[in-house]
Amino acid sequence: MKNERSLGAVPARYSMAALAAIVALTMTACGGSSHNDKEDLVSTACEAGTSDGSVVVGSGLPGDPSFPELASGYRTGKKVVEGHQYMVVTANPLASKAGCEVLKSGGSAVDAAVAVQMVLGLVEPQSSGIGGGAFMLYYDAATKKVTAYDGRETAPAAATPDYLRYIDSGTQTTPLPSARASGRSIGTPGAVRMLDLAHKEHGAKPWKDLIQPGIDLATNGFKISGRMSDALAGAKTALQADADALALYFNADGSTKGLGETFKNPAYAATLTKMATGGADAFYTGAVAQGIVDKIAVAQNVTTGAPITPGVTTMSDLAGYQAKKRDAVCTTYRAKYVICGMPPPSSGGIAVAQAMGVLENFDLAPHKPTALDLEGGKPTAMGVHLVSEAERMAYSDRDMYVADTDFTPLPGPLNSTLLDKSYLKSRAALISPTQSMGTATAGQFGNTRMGVGKVAEAGTTHMTIVDGKGNVVSMTTTVEAGMGSYHMTQGFILNNQLTDFSAAPTTADGLPIANKLEAGKRPRSSMAPTIVFDATADGQPGAFKMATGSPGGATIIQFVTKTLVGALDWGLDAQQATNLVNFGASNSRTTNLGGEHPNINATNSGDNDPLVLALRAMGHTVSVNAQSSGVGTVIRTANAAGEARLSGGADPRREGVVLGDTYKAK
Template structure:
């Protein structure tokens, strides 16, 4: 198969020359002036120094500049991903008549190469898929699982949680990867192109090479832990121990071999045999070894779940249920915000930031106690999004004063028995949205957890460190068990929030983002931007970020929001200015056709016809 060679060659040249900032499809509408940013955000090298220490644990993947992007329009199909080469791979599948699932798989495999810090076959994914033919919405759970030998005190030492680096960059942090089983399951039900065809773009790029982007170079340069892993260092650094420079053509023949095996034999080639053996061996022989076993790999199963839905004004918002807390939290935020006239506030006004942040406090307060793997914990989903409950939560918000740290609610009289979670939940992830010519819609969030995951590199790909999404401490100071504690075979809680929105019974929008625990705020803001403020999807994605994770009120540094810091402090908000390197992707389907947007904080593009 020839992979759109002319388009690919053009993309490669633009990628090399422009650091992924110039390939954005058909430009339609520039972001309005209200989305303006500070001077350091516009690709100014002085604005891209190493992130401050205060951002280390909240945003370890870091920012890499800001490139204004324009709305992309199409009539028949569209895909948006975090990298032009991945978007090209998905676009090629759609052009050939493939489904949205086909496009997402091809894109994900390319992301493993060109955005290795964020996702790959060594990690997991959540996917929400709307099938036009039978008017059905399906959620696919490819979340990693804990080994069957895992114990609840996994990340404790002498009665205290392990330090950040010791927990994250270790064999103990590696869960059984789930993404391949999940996409194989979805392809079996909704794929239109042959499975092997979906691997060809990534195989070609792995064998022929791709130019290292500015973002990838910066992420490698920032990761001291990556340089300490011999196998990873041999791939990501030159003979002198320096990160490959921007534009260097990087090849990955080992990964191409892995892809050929999986293309020919299915996901079994990954979960059994030599690949599985080498994954297990790498984890168990690490300096801080884990307990992953071949039986854990062989026994992994992706799950098909019922999507979680709730109403917001005239829309129906649907997405991934637990073990993700993301869509549940977003539905809580929206239910709270529905009590206020959000459409009457400017998107970056003091009132909008105040109410949005207070709603976030309340939602994050609940997620820290209630949400975990539903196979192990009875998550009170219906009670947490019940309109009466959310109206009562909204009544806690004062128009003129921040509540500070919000208390959790108790809709099912269980709070007294629950401990508070202290998972790290680090934001290195990617998002894909796609709409195919048949009208099927996909929203998929995919991850290896922190930047470059566990840093353990096997056969050309990185392994996740997803088990640090469990609470590090299995119980709180009062001795109450945490719902999201480590248990054998359990899936760690996530905030990933792939969303599909319906209007008048038809799919209207697909959106999602990376960002660790900040994902709820990123996606909720984009949803409010489109549904309340009537922005196009690119404008909504480009909004300066703000919100609260029930700590400080967080404002995106280098944006016009900095001017709100003092007025917010006067209202009792503790304000923190920080980088918010989201990676939102979104597509809107309306009477004008398809319109797509990609986050200006990353390399992504939307492509469509």
């Protein structure tokens, strides 16, 4: 670390070419991979590539991806990053840097995830943090086992089924100023306890050392990025209701802190310091927990004096929170791959598996994108049509049947119901090659009858990490909507995750809704951290193939599915599959086609784009609204000699980068 900090101070006196040579030598001395003569490449550790060589993230040099610039809907020209043994992809350069430094020093993938989350809560507070929840899929290379870690938030023990609908059952008045911005939306945070559980089982470095990068950055400060600046400005009025947010995120003139301003968060540093010395218990008990409970109980807007409906979370809710280990949802795909995803309370793993299970009944190869370029080319109408129709059916089953299975069981064992191959084949038969179905009807399993409660999801961020021993983390983490509940305590944002429940426990005709709110229950999610393996002859997971995931609320399922199809069916590299136009559909007539992508002509509502016109001719209602994914992908590849390598892609729709012991030509 000292060597890299000194490099960050030197470069003004050197050309970029000279700096690159110094960096290469220094990285070797610091533990980076050595020169590989056979491939005529040099490997540098935790460096970002530039046209002139490489640069230390956070140095402020030309090409430094952490240098603040305006947020962009899509950044063209991102190329796949190739590495040797370890790699990390996050949605923020400073977070990728923190994780990569852990990997470079011999830390595990879980170690790196802890460091990444502590930094993300500071530099990307609008998306995730210690006041939220997370799902982690972990592959242990030694045991060949995939484990799902559930850090989803829970409803407080005193919550009633109408907790989000009414202040009380007598007056039936809705929470003020809204369910989201009230204390009622805040679930008991789970990310810290989940990371603690995973670290105790798979960590290689002391917990306190992994918290330190976040402490340092919060203390010394960083320059605010475009996405953070935009998020603060967009949530200005709502954040003004909270005393802690008002003090931290606003300037003296009443404006929110903006692009390029140096931002420090001493309260967050103090919270992390308590966690570094006291472990996860310091978050769930004592002063930090009391601060969370007190903020949830706040009943007044600090700026206007308007009432805020408090929540009912207690110290016992915090102290009693448990992260859970669950069995991953793993299914074969085309008998070539095994795709593993997150089980309930996330619906993401099941929905992705269903969509892919339907799609394996079609030959997708002829429908790969045309005019292939760095951005993933131009999708074909048939490719978009088939994927969207498969997703419509997956969402229909998800909406009806999937919730927290500790409270609401699935209609039966997955392999004989929702993920049964014959069932998915029968669903595939419902797809017309010429006409969209518009909306799909959920499958029927026995006498099970459930109602559907539509819920809007938002927010979130994702990280994909491979360590030097081949262990893999795919983790999606969130405070739900941008800036969560707008409630803040001790330097961190509190989630609004309980709004992922259906506010009503039953439909208008009395059918029970699987995702209804219950005390202690975890709200359904669409987060879909995913790990893929080559399939063995008996259909079991073999060698690691790829890992991916994305933020994006309910559209996460679409973002992950298109990335998997892009890589597995269309042969796109990690960056191309990540870049690829976002397309797909939930269970509605609307098919999404990301208009932020340079290969889509979104002018005139898409009427000037042949792909849009072709889809509309097939009955699709096409939306070309921008799609704010944040896909992070790592794919195992091989060099000419057949030696294993890693390739990574970070979504150009966000600010993230790929870092690792990366290869660059001499």
